[in-house]
Amino acid sequence: MVRSYWVYILTNRRNGTLYIGVTNNLARRVWEHRQKVVPGFTQKYNLTRLVYFEETTDVRSAIAREKQLKGWLRAKKVALIEGMNPQWRDLYGDTTP
Template sequence: MKKYFVYILTNKSNRVLYIGMTNNLPRRIWEHKQRLVKGFTQKYNCTKLVYFEETESVHAAIEREKQLKNWRRQWKINLIAKNNPDWEDLAEKFNLLRDAEPRDPETSSGRQERDVILNLFQDLGIKCTKLSQASPFSSLHFIF
């Protein structure tokens, strides 16, 4: 059974919070730390993993990500503080990056992942308005 993760990143000063989801936490965190993920995390230098949780399905991960994104900032801070009081970089603490397996987004596995995600969102009735054919990690823009 495939694992899915919802995670929260912050910057060095712990002022900016970013919430995301993935099916490969070590690889995704490695991508953020290498600043390969264009957009919000690159702009605000969100590279510190301060919270993550595992879900049983991609649907559960998407729902949890949406739930956390709708929370007030203080609730997110409380969630992090309860589980990681010192706001340590959990990627370093648990040595997650040793398991990171970056892959070329041009490979068939990269395209397959993009297609699976696109099909899932379409099944949920979410229309995709922009999708780079070159990379499964490019920004996806959806209309809810």
């Protein structure tokens, strides 16, 4: 069975705080962020809008990509988001559980 892993970016508004994470169930993880199930950074800054995600079948690649994105300057992260989602729409409805 092939598994999927997602690297994703959350924000609270356009040009707001960004959070980058990795998960094996994007819909569940975004729901957890929205419900504030796990205390921490996303809860503190109310980061609930999914503005970017990418999928891979290799967990090591997903973790490496997460680390790569976290190391980028903000301008490069914004360009990545705007390349996929120029309006910074909430993509949560575009995910599948």
